Amino acid sequence: MEFQMNTTVKFKHDAKLLKKAQQAKPQLQYKQLVPQRIVKIIPDQQELFGYRAVSQSQTITKLNQLSFGKGERVVLDLGDHQVGHFQIKINSVGSPMDAPLWLHVVFAELPAEIGTNHEPYHGELSSSWLAEEYLHLDVLPSLLKLPRRYACRYIMLEVMDTSPKWKAVFSEPLFTAESAVSSEQTLKLDSGDPLLDQIDRVSCKTLLDCMQEVFEDGPKRDRRLWLGDLRLQALANYATFDNQQLVKRCLYLFGGLTTEDGRISANIFTQKEPIPDDTFLYDYSLFFISTLADYFAHYHDMEVLQDLFPIAQRQLDQALQLVDQQGQVELDPKWPIFIDWSQEFDKATCAQAVTIYALKQFLELAQEMKIATDQYQATLDKLVNFATEKLYNQQRGLFVSGAKQEINIASQVWMALAHVLPPAENHALMETALKELFPITGIATPYMYHHVCAALFETRHSAAALDLIKDYWGGMLKYGADTFWEAFQPEKPAFSPYNSMAINSYCHAWSCTPAYLLRKYLKK
Amino acid sequence: MEFQMNTTVKFKHDAKLLKKAQQAKPQLQYKQLVPQRIVKIIPDQQELFGYRAVSQSQTITKLNQLSFGKGERVVLDLGDHQVGHFQIKINSVGSPMDAPLWLHVVFAELPAEIGTNHEPYHGELSSSWLAEEYLHLDVLPSLLKLPRRYACRYIMLEVMDTSPKWKAVFSEPLFTAESAVSSEQTLKLDSGDPLLDQIDRVSCKTLLDCMQEVFEDGPKRDRRLWLGDLRLQALANYATFDNQQLVKRCLYLFGGLTTEDGRISANIFTQKEPIPDDTFLYDYSLFFISTLADYFAHYHDMEVLQDLFPIAQRQLDQALQLVDQQGQVELDPKWPIFIDWSQEFDKATCAQAVTIYALKQFLELAQEMKIATDQYQATLDKLVNFATEKLYNQQRGLFVSGAKQEINIASQVWMALAHVLPPAENHALMETALKELFPITGIATPYMYHHVCAALFETRHSAAALDLIKDYWGGMLKYGADTFWEAFQPEKPAFSPYNSMAINSYCHAWSCTPAYLLRKYLKK
Structure with a gap:
């Protein structure tokens, strides 16, 4: 991902929201x-x-x-x-x-x-x-x-x-x-499979080491609150340490530090006074909605919802400005989408799917907020319609992406997670993906692998999902991981996205999700 | 000079003397x-x-x-x-x-x-x-x-x-x-010669920068209280800043930290608690007597004399054990003499001269202390007798040193300073030295150059002494010195005794003595 520099952008400091972020600051635990x-x-x-x-x-x-x-x-x-x-x-x-x-x-x-x-x-x-x-x-x-x-x-x-x-x-x-949570709080998984238990234990330790005064992306480097990482950490946290305050604090930090026109930065520096970065990512902005929706689903905290719903709505409204007449998301190069580090695959269909994914969660929150949603519902229909009519290749049983009709794993995964297709077709989608696109190559982030596993679980391919967890996270264990890594590409295991193994983070929040996936889907 | 390691040596900590050292600790002045x-x-x-x-x-x-x-x-x-x-x-x-x-x-x-x-x-x-x-x-x-x-x-x-x-x-x-003294205290020399005035000004700054909680040898490195440096710094101090407490403090530190058998270390570490080094040098030990005698001559401080005279006497007694039947000092390789860094010349005659030099100062102090000195006087006679009979080559008009009858500048200088010969012959000695041994080569320390200049002044060769000061210290100024250096060898000006210019100290106490020499001898 290229560096963004937007040094002229102006940020608000919403004192009321930042005060609530401050009040939820954890007392670190020392050992x-x-x-x-x-x-x-x-x-x-x-x-x-x-x-x-x-x-x-x-x-x-x-x-x-x-x-x-x-x-x-x-x-x-x-x-x-x-x-x-x-x-x-x-x-x-x-x-x-x-x-x-x-x-x-x-x-x-x-x-x-x-x-x-x-x-x-x-x-x-x-x-x-x-x-x-x-x-x-x-x-x-x-x-x-x-x-x-x-x-x-x-x-x-x-x-x-x-x-x-x-x-x-x-x-x-x-x-x-030091950590916001204590290792004594860790719950054992007891799956009956020693490898899965070990993967879970290491996932929990990874999460614990990243839970500091905010959810950090990685404690070795950056040490920042990234929205994409936060969303996954929060999910793993609900399933394990269940620290409500820390998620709340992070939501308020993002909410309290938007740009003057209401946009949310991809991440916040938190070493001294919180400072929003001048980097903006399309999917990360929308994940503010997701993170808020997941939080509300877990805690039913109306105060937080009422405080932050307008900000969530602002992110959506901004994204929906990019939806054209036929319901297609047309990305703005100045507001790139992350999905994965790789720049080697087309991300247009992922953008379509992520928009649908977040819009659906927004509609659930809007219902709680009792606001009119007709227009949003109409846009959702348009978005879904475009996806199924123009992006889904019925013959292949897979989604295509971009002008070159590229077929890649990320498109299938995000469309599956967005539940664009009815359940049976969604199941078939990932079955086809398993047949034609596995083993996955070219993907180096546990972040993307998480979404692949989540899509498999969501489409009732649990065995394949577990196999992938064992292969991918188990692969890091074979190489001696004490905590899970920022980057791991099974077919090129020594790969560094930064051209140096020494600068990789080997305890990285977005790799902790087996603790969530296993707890959520294992017994199903 | 080789490193000495005597890690088994035991030191006393004389609480009474160390308390007096502590009481004389200066309040540093900050600018x-x-x-x-x-x-x-x-x-x-x-x-x-x-x-x-x-x-x-x-x-x-x-x-x-x-x-x-x-x-x-x-x-x-x-x-x-x-x-x-x-x-x-x-x-x-x-x-x-x-x-x-x-x-x-x-x-x-x-x-x-x-x-x-x-x-x-x-x-x-x-x-x-x-x-x-x-x-x-x-x-x-x-x-x-x-x-x-x-x-x-x-x-x-x-x-x-x-x-x-x-x-x-x-x-x-x-x-x-920071310094124990303030630059406002500096006295101007006003010699009428701009170069000498500049040399004096830089000498005073050198001394000021080395006057900290003790007289340091050099503030860049070591930062230690060395007895050889202290003796010269004290002399320059009497002529300029005239800080009695700092000299007193340093004398008490050496006096309070002898070995269990009363020997004085060549230097003391003073960064935290004062710690005597496990290095012992013959001439530096005897210079405890000189420094005490110079101090007493300047301040007539009977309390310090009474406290420290026994320790001075102990240094002398130890040295005199090396004097043989005929009055010759026979150095012990375990107690080397410094004189100068160079190991290229024979130092036996210097040892003889330094012993005479210190013994004469001891006799002055003994007189103040009203103790019987007959035996010391007899030893002095023997030492002088050996020097004039066996070491002085009447034909050459110079002193020889060692088995090979080596003639070197250091022997002449120390014999001149010890006033072994009557005044006229002492004058002739340095005149011959000027003719035959100048320009000096192979000497890299301002410490040794100081003694050469002092010997010239003492033997009424003031013009030659001033020329040497202008050549040598003026040489450093030509090369841009802001303060005078630890090492400078005019014929090899970039010489480093440590094989690296970067580690040389360029503000070094033993090079500050023009401030003393010019004030003492210029008007004579």
């Missing part, structure tokens, strides 16, 4: 963790990213008996992915400390981030996201308390320099993990 | 300074170290109108060498800040430290002394207040990375200079 072992990161071509962590003979309790001179390092393993703050005591042994300690600390979600740390960085995202610090300590002993938050499992302490007369000694490493 | 201009550091083969700072067209007051993206940098010039703390405001312009700011800050005494910063470091001292920081700022605007103290004139702010969507903006840079 103090001690690293479980000392490991060495070694090259291993058998590993997906070329590196492996192996236990060292020294136990972690004897860390303070080891000393480290220039160029020496130690890697601590927390035993699982965590999000939070790190501290460690540092002392010197030998002669008095006749030079500062120059220390390099690297925080890694995967061993390969440490293994490749000394290689030049060629990624497409800012290298400022690489989680590492270079520090000078003038006086030892010191308690080093790093002020920034990190997402990691492995922590490398590398002595850049001391002097020939003394070495550094580390002791009492402590990681304070 | 807030704004950088004077924006410069660019450009390669220039005409410059000693290959780089030059040139003014940029942007004035410093418009710094906040400039913005800096990935790889861009700005260099601020304080206008003079300073020691203290730095702060600056940082903001972003463009889209909201969608990645941390990764910032590199380099503090440089000379332009070439910035010019060569990206080259690999091959120096022999710890690279942890290179004054640079790598920082991640997650939230802007921020006021960046760096916690460490720096010695610098130039400050480079280099944006390692932002994102394509925004740039960094810097404003309100502020440097808070």
